[in-house]
Amino acid sequence: MKFTSILIGIAKIPFWLKLIVNTLALLTLSAFLQSGYFLWMYGSEQGLLERLNRVKKVFREESKYSEQFIFINTAHHKQLISLYDESGYVEQGVDVITDRQSLTYLISVLKASDARMLVFDLSLEDKTEYDSLFQSSLDSWGPIIAASKLNNNGEIQKPIVAVPTGLSDVNTLRGLFLKYRFDDKGFSSLGLKMAEVLDSAIYDASGVFGKLNGSLIFNDFILYNRITYNDITQNKYVLLNIYDLEELGPNASEFIGDRTVVVGDFDNDKFDSIDGQISGSLIHVNAYLALKEGDASISFWFMIYMVLSYLLMSFISLNDRMIEKFQAYKYINRYLKPLKPFAIWIIFLIMTSVSFFVFNKLISILYLTLYLSFIDLCNKWIKKRLS
Amino acid sequence: MFKILIVTLLFNFNQTEEFYVVFVKGEILSQNQKIKKNDKLTSIDQLKFKSNQDLAIIIGSKTGKYILTPKNYSQRGESQSNLVYYVKDVMLPVRKSASSRDYQSDYVGFLNDKRFVFTNSLVLPKTEEMDQLGFSYSDGKVTGFDVKDSTFSTSEIPKSTRFLKIYSKEDDQWHLLAKISLKYIPSETLSIQLSGIFSALEDEEYLSGYVEDNFGYLHPRVLKSLRN
Numbered sequence: 001m002k003f004t005s006i007l008i009g010i011a012k013i014p015f016w017l018k019l020i021v022n023t024l025a026l027l028t029l030s031a032f033l034q035s036g037y038f039l040w041m042y043g044s045e046q047g048l049l050e051r052l053n054r055v056k057k058v059f060r061e062e063s064k065y066s067e068q069f070i071f072i073n074t075a076h077h078k079q080l081i082s083l084y085d086e087s088g089y090v091e092q093g094v095d096v097i098t099d100r101q102s103l104t105y106l107i108s109v110l111k112a113s114d115a116r117m118l119v120f121d122l123s124l125e126d127k128t129e130y131d132s133l134f135q136s137s138l139d140s141w142g143p144i145i146a147a148s149k150l151n152n153n154g155e156i157q158k159p160i161v162a163v164p165t166g167l168s169d170v171n172t173l174r175g176l177f178l179k180y181r182f183d184d185k186g187f188s189s190l191g192l193k194m195a196e197v198l199d200s201a202i203y204d205a206s207g208v209f210g211k212l213n214g215s216l217i218f219n220d221f222i223l224y225n226r227i228t229y230n231d232i233t234q235n236k237y238v239l240l241n242i243y244d245l246e247e248l249g250p251n252a253s254e255f256i257g258d259r260t261v262v263v264g265d266f267d268n269d270k271f272d273s274i275d276g277q278i279s280g281s282l283i284h285v286n287a288y289l290a291l292k293e294g295d296a297s298i299s300f301w302f303m304i305y306m307v308l309s310y311l312l313m314s315f316i317s318l319n320d321r322m323i324e325k326f327q328a329y330k331y332i333n334r335y336l337k338p339l340k341p342f343a344i345w346i347i348f349l350i351m352t353s354v355s356f357f358v359f360n361k362l363i364s365i366l367y368l369t370l371y372l373s374f375i376d377l378c379n380k381w382i383k384k385r386l387s
Numbered sequence: 388m389f390k391i392l393i394v395t396l397l398f399n400f401n402q403t404e405e406f407y408v409v410f411v412k413g414e415i416l417s418q419n420q421k422i423k424k425n426d427k428l429t430s431i432d433q434l435k436f437k438s439n440q441d442l443a444i445i446i447g448s449k450t451g452k453y454i455l456t457p458k459n460y461s462q463r464g465e466s467q468s469n470l471v472y473y474v475k476d477v478m479l480p481v482r483k484s485a486s487s488r489d490y491q492s493d494y495v496g497f498l499n500d501k502r503f504v505f506t507n508s509l510v511l512p513k514t515e516e517m518d519q520l521g522f523s524y525s526d527g528k529v530t531g532f533d534v535k536d537s538t539f540s541t542s543e544i545p546k547s548t549r550f551l552k553i554y555s556k557e558d559d560q561w562h563l564l565a566k567i568s569l570k571y572i573p574s575e576t577l578s579i580q581l582s583g584i585f586s587a588l589e590d591e592e593y594l595s596g597y598v599e600d601n602f603g604y605l606h607p608r609v610l611k612s613l614r615n
Contacts, residue, residue: 066449076590235450235480244446247409249425255407255448 007382015318022314022375027306029371031208033364034179034218045366046176048349049222050274052356056224057275063236065227069285070259071239074122075267077102081128098122100130102242103263107137107144109245110261113253117198120146121168121190121264121281124159135161143197147190154185166193170271170280177271177278180223180287182296183210191287198260199292209298217296222362224295225286228275232266232282239266295360302359309351317344317372318379340376345369405429406445406453406474412583413441415455430475439470442583445478453478454587454597458580481588482596498553498565502603506574506613508542509551510606519556520564529554529561538606546571570603577602578613585614 079099083092103120110118124146128134138144138161147168149157158165167189170177182192183205195201195212204211210219232239245252264281271278290296348365355361408426414437415422422428428445434455442456457470459479494514503509511520513534520539521529532539544551548569554561572580581598588594591607594614598605 063449233482235447235453235482238447238449238451240446240451244409244452247424248407248446251407251425251427255446257448 004385007385011382011386018318019311019314022318023307023310026310026313026368026371029368030306030310030363033367034208034220045364046274048352048365049178049362052353052362053224053274056357057228060226062231065289066237067257068259069227069237070256070261071232071237071266071281072106072245072261072263073239073241073266074098074102074263075265077242079128081126095126097126097128098124098265100128100134104130104134104137106242106245106261106263107141109252110256111141113256114258115256115261116258117194117260118142118144119190119194119260119262119281119284120144120159120163121262121269121284122147123149124161125157127160131160138163145190145193145197148187150184150187156187164193164197166190166284168280168284170283172271175272177273177283178222179220180283180290181220182217182287182291183219189287190284191291194260194284194288195291198288201291212291212297216298217291218298218361221290221296223283223286223290224356224360224362225273225275225278225282226289226293227282227286229266229270229278229282230276232279290360293360299359302355302361305355305359313344313347313351313372316340316347317376341369341373344372404447404449406447406478408443408445410444410587412443412586413438415441415443428474430473430478432474434472434474434477436470436472440583442587444481444587445474450480452481454481454584455479456583458601479597479600481593482600495565498567501599502568502570504570504572504577504598504603504605505544506572506577506605506609508540508609509544509569510538510540510609511553512606513537513539517555521554521556521561523552523554524548531556536608538608544569568603572602574613577605581613 077099078096079101080094081097083095084090085092103122107118118141144163146159146161146163146165148159148165149169150167151157156165156167167184167187169184169189171179171181173179180189180191182189183203186205188196188203192201192203196203202213205219208219210217227237231237245255248255262281262285264279266279266281269280271280271283273283345365348369352363352365355363406428408422408424408428411423416435416437417426417428417432422434422443428434436457439457442454442458444452444454446452455474455477456479457472457477459477460472494517498511503511511532513520519534520532522532522541522544523529530541530543532541548571550566551569552566553564555564556562580602584594584597588597591610594610595605595607598610
């Protein structure tokens with residue numbers, strides 16, 4: 001009896017109130033789904049993202065940032081160092097690391113150029129006999145930022161040399177990179193650090209959201225890659241070895257010009273993404289570009305768009321009158337009712353497409369569709385129970 | 388009209404880019420001056436190659452590394468007797484061979500996408516999953532490849548073969564995997580064609596990329612033996 005009266009109470013809630021509550025629920029769920037900690041994507045949705053991404057790439061301006069970045073591959077610049085056990089005293093063999101002498105040479109080239117910044121997306125944690133010389137060359141030119149990592153205990157592992165650092169960790173979901181996180185446990189990512197150093201951006205973290213220069217942004221979001229690995233292999237951007245800079249000789253500094261130099265292992269440090277394989281270094285550059293172009297920002301117009309979309313979605317989902325109008329037409333009714341979940345899915349599809357093309361934001365639709373289908377089922381069940 | 392627009396756009400785009408010469412083999416003239424390391428070129432500079440074997444490597448300020456050689460022009464089915472070309476007509480991007488990394492995950496795609504070059508023998512890379520690979524001509528009789536050093540190879544293919552069916556063996560049965568496109572080039576001819584490139588491209592992956600762009604896929608092991 002008591003349960004039935006609860007159901008009667010729910011059924012009596014005014015439609016406009018249900019609409020608002022449902023819209024707020026959808027907005028909250030969307031914000032929650034943005035979080036990189038939450039696993040939310042399934043195969044078919046990944047396919048959808050890949051297709052939308054491919055269509056969008058057709059309309060982009062290729063090589064747009066080729067005057068802003070130059071990429072240096074260190075995959076073939078290696079040196080051997082001694083490898084010690086946990087005690088740090090017993091030699092276990094040798095390890096391969098990026099050659100510090102080559103990196104020092106690179107800085108000497110940059111000194112003569114107008115380069116804006118140097119980014120080392122490399123592991124610089126191991127000690128070598130060359131470190132003091134490397135450090136003094138780092139001190140002689142700037143700005144330089146280097147990669148750091150978070151270990152399993154959540155502690156930061158900084159490079160052996162003293163330079164500002166950004167987290168180079170890339171989060172993957174079943175081996176696929178999708179979402180970029182700007183701030184993890186109070187530490188800036190390499191992409192965010194680039195914005196902080198290059199554009200004097202100020203970031204305040206607050207859970208799922210953050211604030212960049214006072215404006216609200218997503219801390220985790222699906223990254224739209226403006227520069228892909230394919231662009232690099234198709235000579236849309238400059239990727240050179242340090243040897244190539246040596247070959248350029250006196251022209252090297254003019255060649256670099258006022259670009260930002262990003263150094264990383266472009267051959268081995270790669271991840272699967274919706275753009276095929278992509279280098280970790282490119283992910284950080286794309287994250288920086290996303291911040292610059294406002295992809296992560298939660299603007300007024302984006303909020304209006306989301307609220308209106310969710311209101312429309314809630315209206316269709318909660319309002320059965322439209323379908324009831326066709327009650328008398330047996331055949332139409334038979335086909336219309338099962339089509340409702342599809343209609344919701346298609347509207348979600350249009351919504352996320354518009355969001356991606358206009359606001360550069362991809363929105364998860366699978367779980368939202370499931371949620372609305374669940375609400376629809378509850379509605380039907382309550383009606384059946386009360387009739 | 389549309390073609391003209393595209394050509395004009397490309398032309399204007401490349402015109403703004405400076406190309407730095409980092410390597411020269413042979414004698415190449417630009418404005419009656421021999422080009423040498425550290426010279427700068429634009430895409431519309433005219434080059435006169437002394438011989439068909441001459442080549443240069445340039446690095447573009449926006450797009451990276453290219454090889455300049457008259458062969459890049461003749462690869463498109465055209466040839467010129469006086470060996471005078473615009474830079475943009477003889478430049479070919481230096482890129483790494485993508486296939487050498489990707490075949491493990493999509494072997495069928497790898498077989499279907501490429502044209503394979505064979506010299507004295509046809510050598511294909513072996514995947515971790517596949518133990519046996521076979522081939523047949525149109526008659527349908529399947530012959531197994533020799534499995535050695537993580538490769539599948541055979542020296543039984545006639546020079547005139549243009550297509551070959553490739554099979555994998557599962558449950559003692561041959562299953563058709565792909566129909567591959569083949570091109571025979573004698574190893575002596577290939578060695579001569581690549582003699583200049585060997586000295587210009589020391590990185591094996593870039594060398595594989597160049598060969599793939601110009602001739603077709605050639606297994607790195609064969610390429611290594613040609614270099615030696």
